[in-house]
Amino acid sequence: MTTMQAWLKQAADEERDRVAKAAGTSVGYLYQIAGGHRKASPELCKKLQDATDGVLTVSMIRPDLYLLIVGADPKSAA
Template sequence: MDMKTYIAKEGRDAARRLAFLSGTNYIYLTQIASGFRKPSGRLTLLLEHHSNGKLTRHELRPDLYPEA
């Protein structure tokens, strides 16, 4: 699932909680969802972890984490 779908499906509150747990803010997640920003490698791994795998590193940054 990509970030845009995650925010739409899980809701703003879940996305805000995810941002907090990942050490970023909700606005930054919306910028990722819109394609204006790319998460760093570290943030990508944190988002994958704190979303319980709903967001995957490959979907967030295929340039850094190609499919195996």
């Protein structure tokens, strides 16, 4: 289970709705991202990070983007 899947599972319906709305997407799309069926854009990753106050981060949602942005291994940045 990915971190995003875990967050979706534990978050209340209202929280999932709030985060999706703040990020300009739908809860269904968040589930598609978490399941690996879709990839979040860099902009959406940032919006999700902001909407969750850093509970979900760019490096959690798209580790490949994190490597491109900072040029470092996300595991070593922790």
